[in-house]
Amino acid sequence: EIVMTQSPATLSVSPGERATLSCRASQSVSSNLAWYQQKPGQAPRLLIYGASTRATGIPARFSGSGSGTEFTLTISSLQSEDFAVYYCQQYNNWPPEETFGQGTKVEIK
Amino acid sequence: QVQLVQSGAEVKKPGASVKVSCKASGYTFTGYYMHWVRQAPGQGLEWMGRINPNSGGTNYAQKFQGRVTMTRDTSISTAYMELSRLRSDDTAVYYCARRKGSSGCDYWGQGTLVTVSS
Numbered sequence: 001e002i003v004m005t006q007s008p009a010t011l012s013v014s015p016g017e018r019a020t021l022s023c024r025a026s027q028s029v030s031s032n033l034a035w036y037q038q039k040p041g042q043a044p045r046l047l048i049y050g051a052s053t054r055a056t057g058i059p060a061r062f063s064g065s066g067s068g069t070e071f072t073l074t075i076s077s078l079q080s081e082d083f084a085v086y087y088c089q090q091y092n093n094w095p096p097e098e099t100f101g102q103g104t105k106v107e108i109k
Numbered sequence: 110q111v112q113l114v115q116s117g118a119e120v121k122k123p124g125a126s127v128k129v130s131c132k133a134s135g136y137t138f139t140g141y142y143m144h145w146v147r148q149a150p151g152q153g154l155e156w157m158g159r160i161n162p163n164s165g166g167t168n169y170a171q172k173f174q175g176r177v178t179m180t181r182d183t184s185i186s187t188a189y190m191e192l193s194r195l196r197s198d199d200t201a202v203y204y205c206a207r208r209k210g211s212s213g214c215d216y217w218g219q220g221t222l223v224t225v226s227s
Contacts, residue, residue: 036154044154099156
C-alpha cells in the first residue's frame, strides 16, 4: 500500500494570505494525484487531478504541482469559503489500491 | 445534470451486513468507474474500492478484502457496495464517486450513514 502523508495537519492562515499544503507519497505515483476540499457535512469536492490540472469550475487561485513523491497544493489568496479540510489522493495504476492522505485543516488565523 | 443518489441511512447490529446503493443519472453509467470511499466520524477519507460498471471488474482495498462486494446493475444505472461482518468501527458515512481515467472523482453521492451498534 502506498502511504500518503500530508503536512501540516492544521494550517492557520489569514484571509488574503497564501496557503501551501504538502503531500508526500511513500513511493512514486507519477502524476496520479488529486486534491479534494471537504467542508463539514458535505461530500468532498475535486479541485486538482493529474497533480496540476484544475477541475471544472475551480478558481485559478488553486494550483497544484509536483510529481513522483512530492506534491503541493497552493491557494494563492485565501477566501472565506476556502477554510476547509484538504485531502490528497493517489491513484497510481499499480498496485491498484488508492489511498488518501490524512488531511490538512485550513483554519482562520 | 450528473447526479449520484445514494440510499438512506442504515442502523445495523455487529456481525450483520449492509448494502448501499448509488443510482447514477445524467451520464453514461458504463463510461465511468464507480469508487466507494468511507469516512468515520471526525476522521479522514478511506478508499474502499472501485468497480468498472462496463465489465463488472473490481479492485478492493486490502483492508476490506473478503468483507466487501461491489456490484452493479447496468439496466438501472446503479452501483452497490455490500459490507459484511460489520463491526462498530465500520460506523461511517459511505460515499460513491465516479471517475474516468486519471481525471479525479468529479461527482460524489450525498453519502450514506451506516451506524453499527448493538
